[in-house]
């Protein structure tokens with residue numbers, strides 16, 4: 001990423017953040033009320049069998065979950081695409097070649113919540129055990145605002161069985177405020193991420209170095225987030 005592109009990206013995001021400051025919570029609440037929503041506590045959005053269940057988390061949210069659960073950072077969060085792509089496949093590495101440096105480190109943007117082997121969020125209990133979120137009071141805002149989010153200033157809605165159910169005015173307003181706060185936070189996080197981001201030399205020739213690491217049973221990641229760049233080594237079987 002050259003510095004001119006990075007600057008242009010930061011300027012665009014800063015403009016979006018500025019515009020986000022004037023989003024009216026009452027208008028968003030009216031939209032939510034009109035759409036209707038009630039959480040059925042079914043846990044479907046936490047499970048992989050019902051579609052994309054990845055949860056992007058900020059460093060502050062990870063810290064919050066660590067404090068609540070007593071778990072370490074690397075047990076709570078992982079580099080994105082760790083569980084969604086098979087990095088032992090050369091084809092996958094070729095697709096990611098722009099994100100691999102000369103030491104074979106795979107660079108990623110931000111973190112996502114760790115998942116179980118079956119792809120479910122690590123915090124969702126089995127149905128027989130109660131089907132509850134074990135970090136509920138400290139869950140990320142993506143979870144507490146699901147299925148709503150804001151993109152380019154507009155309210156958007158993900159698939160959810162609870163849509164269309166009646167919601168009261170106070171509850172819609174509270175949800176609207178949370179959705180707007182999440183949108184602003186995400187923009188701030190992304191701006192900081194790009195401000196801290198140091199580019200590196202990528203290229204298809206670096207894939208061989210990544211393959212060497214993988215043969216030795218490790219994947220080295222450099223995760224870029226709003227607090228800087230973090231190197232992490234993951235063992236693979």
Ligand code: SF4
Pocket residue numbers: 045046055113121122123124125132133134135136139140143
């Ligand atoms: S943190 Fe809780 S609410 Fe969010 S995906 Fe995981 S189990 Fe579901």
